[in-house]
Amino acid sequence: MTHTIRPRPAIRIDAGGDGVRVVVSGDWTLRLLCPLPSDIQQQLEQAPTGAGWSLAGVTRLDSFGALLLWRCWGRQRPPQLDLPAALAPVLARAEALPADAPPVEPGYRFLDGTAQLGRGVHAIAHHVLGFVILVGHIVISLGGLLRGHERWPLREISANFYKVGVRAMPVTALVGFLIGVVMSYLSALQLRAFGADVFIVNILGLGIIRELGPVLVSVLVAGRSGSAMTAQLGVMRVTEEIDALTAMGISRHVRLVLPKVVALTLAMPLLTLWGSAVAIFGGMVSANLQLDLSFDFFLNALPRAVPAANLVIGLSKGAVFGLLIALVACYFGLRVRPNTESLSANTTASVVASITVVILVDAVFAIATRSFGLPYR
């Protein structure tokens, strides 16, 4: 190694006849002085203020070493300084440094918490407004498309449909099947205690088709496709692709947002149907093993236990949730500013917000549809 044979930094305090002299020698560089050897630190602290300094023995000096000396001298040249000409420019740069600190961000103050709360409320209002504006843009572009001003982005819709719908089928099936099995297993344990085995069909059918299916699939899709949409739009924002589209006179809402929204709105009812069907199948398998309920019996009892209105409610929920997830994802995607922090913050916000919105709207659905499709009331 070449740099290990460099002369080590050294410092010596001479108390000679004509006052104290501090003699510095060796390489005063970042690599050799960091971390600062304790003997050097001690000597630097002990050096008296009025001492003369000799840097004649210094073989190399970089800005770290120069700053170390400069700070030791209290930001002024000592009265007697023996400085080789070769090192003068290095020291001159340290000397030119302004003594005052750069503007520092103020620390936490008493009312900051209140201000934070206020900013939070403002931010929510700002998000709602931005969301309404996005929806407005989409409605306007839809109007334009319907009147035939622009070409329908059919290829984009189809590509997005494949991405968010078809590609999501395996994971939906897996999760749906397992949830069906777990629900059926846990319910069967309770129902058997009452001898009410046959009601497993009612519990699974109603629970999955009306409630669990749409919500479960929405949470999966929000995590899988919603985050992907936000990240994609965000990266397009970072790489200025969205600006390039605008400069070509192509509307980002028609070409990027609308296909995603339409595709997810169309794909979600189908995914819900698929997910619910697999979940019920899982429940059926579990019921067969646990309660000896035959597949025949289960399938025959299902239409009687679950009126068709529930399927309509479940699928419409799916469509509405899909619409909301895509809108929220696109809203946050278009808000990304060109830096990594903003990209991660907006992707997180997108997933959290879309799951929250889905559950809120699900509650609204539950209240609004309370008089439909429920037998034995």
Next chain:
Amino acid sequence: MSAFPVELKGVSTRFGRQWIHKGIDLAVPAGEVVALVGGSGSGKTTLLRQMVGLLTPEEGEVKVFGEPLLSGSRQAQLARRRRFGMLFQHGALFSAFNVFDNIAFPLREFGVVDEGLLRDLVLLKMAMVELEPEVARRMPAELSGGMVKRVALARALALEPELLLLDEPTAGLDPDLSAAFVALIRSLHQALGLTVILVTHDLDTLAALATRVAVLSAGRILAFGTLDDIMNVQDPFIERFFRGIRSQAALARGQGAC
């Protein structure tokens, strides 16, 4: 200090089935400013990335400070890596950090813990690249192209490197800014005694900065020497690259700026 901070021996690179470099030999002498030039796609940036170990060549050896880059213990490799600084083409500033933290980051990683000293060091680096202290609190997204390059240069200089690698230092800067940046690099080179390797397309920059020029063409080093030596080499590529009317004008401008 070894006489050749960067040595390439028989370096060959392949992307897929295409050979980019075929047996490149280059020894960069200490204290020189070496410009790598060549046509688009001739693998200049690839060569630069191989010098810092971001890419490994298919064949051949890359030596940095007299030793293979990836030799020795992890500590030795780390120490070797800290002896050079690289300026990326688009700055590659950490967008989640402000300017101050971007420059302070390598120093903090190195182990500078005294906040007062750190503050002075960062301000010193900023002064070296002629940035106002007020810029320190800005985020990279709020900087102009020229400022991004300056901050990136300050960050590359943070650990007092002996070797500085510049990838297209003046690309995307207007002529005025570009001339100022070239002057800045030249003054830093003189003041700090750095070895500089730069990749450039810009003949103004080349003429104003480089003490040696290495011409890459068809996968090998076509010529390596001072600009005047290169101009005397008889080769169709050099003919086109250096002796066109626009090239001559640019070279004259660059040399005039010296």
